[in-house]
Amino acid sequence: MGRRAIIFHGTGAQPGWIWYPWLADRLRTRGYDVETPHHPGTNVEPVAELLPKVLAAHTFTEDTVLVGHSGGAALLLALLEHLEVTVAQAVLVAGYSTPPNDQPEPVLQGAYDWEAIRSHARELVFLNSVTDEFGCDADQGRALFDRLGGTLVVRDDGHFTSDTLELVDRLIP
Template sequence: MNRSAIIFHGTGANPDVCWLPWLRERLTERGFAVEAPHYPGLNVEPIDAFLPEVLANHTFDDGTVLVGHSGGAALLLALLQHLDVTVAQAILVAGYATEPNDSEEPVLQRDYDWAAIKEHVRDLVFINSPADPYGCDDRQGRAMFDRLGGTLIIRNGGHYDDLDSFELLDRLID
């Protein structure tokens, strides 16, 4: 089976911030073909306009691992809903499915087809912190977990954007 990973940065970020380069290197060393695209339109353009670009830019199959941070994690929900295959794993770090604060969140869909999301991923992991300063907290993780199952990890860490490495992610990825 081909092992590939796509790592999605958060809102206003890029693939070279916090733990993203570290994870890219670790997964490459483990034999994954890794993509870490830069999407400046993430959470700027409405998801209905933005999602087709993301779907067209990547190949997804049963060996694909998806990792998203913050707005990139929210993107994963829409992505999973609209895939026509089942991917191996999706890990949402500081993810959310409803507005976490008073900022506009164009990355969010108005409604989610939770059954379709669940159908398109074999292993789903949520990592959220009770002390997330942007509201992407453990309540957001619990709300997604309650709808989708998988694994919910509540771990102190704020927004996980001040880490240069993230050993937990390396251990979680099959």
């Protein structure tokens, strides 16, 4: 089994939206086997109910790269905490670990085992924006970086909803 990537969409989104298909195509041309699953329960169902379904739906190996956007990035925190393998890389775009606004956030756990999360990804990358209209901003990225280490990239790109996201493509080896 070779290099794999799984791209998790955000809250209320689907795999064909914004930069998800563009990144999937870019990674495929570089030899990745790419999954862009649709998990409509993301940030709708409590994470304790959603997580077992996500874990069962995918195969995770040491050659897997995980990319999550917004609610999908928050889902990656729970996923990484509960994996039984250390993946190659996790890229959290507009990620957060505490409620970013006044909307319900069932994708968030009440608490996290930060050491377990850190131990299940060889490389962690956080991409956040100072102008995120949903509150998944640079402060949220800094909080993740402070707990997990890795690399924090701060931009001025809103909620990262363009059709392409060159930086993420460049960040994945």
